[in-house]
Amino acid sequence: MATLEIKDLNVSVATESGPKPILNGVDLTIRSGETHAIMGPNGSGKSTLAYSIAGHPKYEVTGGSVTLDGQDLLSMSVDERARAGLFLAMQYPVEVPGVSVANFLRTAKTAVDGEAPKIRTWVRDVNAALERVQLDNTFSQRSVNEGFSGGEKKRHEIAQLELLNPAFAVLDETDSGLDIDALRVVSDGVNRFTGQGDRGLLLITHYTRILRYITPDFVHVFVRGRIAEQGGPELAERLEAEGYDRYALKGADA
Template sequence: MSTLEIKDLHVTVETEDSTKEILKGVTLTIKDGETHAIMGPNGSGKSTLAYTIAGHPKYTVTQGTILLDGEDVLEMSVDERARAGLFLAMQYPVEIPGVSVSNFLRTAKTAIDGEAPKLRTWVKDVNAALAANNLDASFAQRSVNEGFSGGEKKRHEIAQLELLAPKVAVLDETDSGLDIDALKVVSDGVNRFAANGDKGVLLITHYTRILRYIKPDFVHVFVNGRIAEQGGPELADELEATGYDKYVKAAV
């Protein structure tokens, strides 16, 4: 049983002019076997939540807690959070020239597990994960994200997710920039991960189109650094029909 608990989270960021509060009291619990979708307009704080969970140094927590299975995430370094079972798929994956996908994945797996995977079985696992995400085995020899298309970057993120097998996956706009074919591949990968039953998923998105393929248990509407509304998958249908206007106006 794994549970990610976010309680009354307040987060600030330094701007050129001042310190700006982005998250203004977010409370959210993700249990294993649950898929949560966070939706909202640009600038509402969705990505800030993702990066705060992961430990990005740009963001400062001024109030509240984040607990993973009762352990204080905020006291952990970024690598400790990964070893504890947190995973972040970034909206804009960075390029790492000179580091092959193969070496990157094996180094990450070794760091998380505390020991290197057996090479023969690992190569099979990597090839299987790549194939499941419509990536050729030769993809493993390319430098991480260098020259990748948008779809390749996102499918590579899902291959990482499947190989590293975290407790909770935070997916920051994994659907952005994807054509319909790549969207289906990425969605299938997330569904395979979630189907284990002991994994939690926090899916951040602007649009409902990915929710046609990934069915959330809970939908949360983010506006102005807070959760303005929450409900079941039917809430996504309402947002598709009416947009965010009524929540934005209520937050003003």
């Protein structure tokens, strides 16, 4: 059983007025086979957590640790973290003009596995992955995320997830901007990934609508840069009904 363990993680971001603390002692353990959902208000640090785990240079880790099967992720470069088994689906995927989806996917697979996939089987695998997220074969010839709709960007990330097949996936608001049909396609892809039984998932979201299709084992409420409360799927339903005001009213110092 693989384990992604975050202990007392503190993170700051550089601003014009100096470093600004965002994460204030995050503790979270995700084991293979588990789906964890993080919910919280805007500005609570959810995306900062995702990018810090993945190694975004904008964020400075000022304390704590992140390990994957005992390996220190924080000492690794971004590509080393990916090879160790970590995957991040970004809230706002970046456009890469001039780089086709096909070349991007094959380059990523080669970097993660340490060897290039065989062309014949790889083309078949890519076409099958795109078909499962309802993207046609011509999609692979388009430049990465250039001119993509919101739904195309998110479905492309799910195709990446399937093809790279990491040990742990962090999905940052994958449901953002999706209509109901695209939401179902994306959710089906996530469920195929977790359905392998030995993959871990951290799903960051504002709303419960994606949790109607992807059932989490654990739900964590993120407030002011740390986990303020945790529970099972029923916690998400309570948040939908009550919102986050109760944490502010309680004076949570998270």
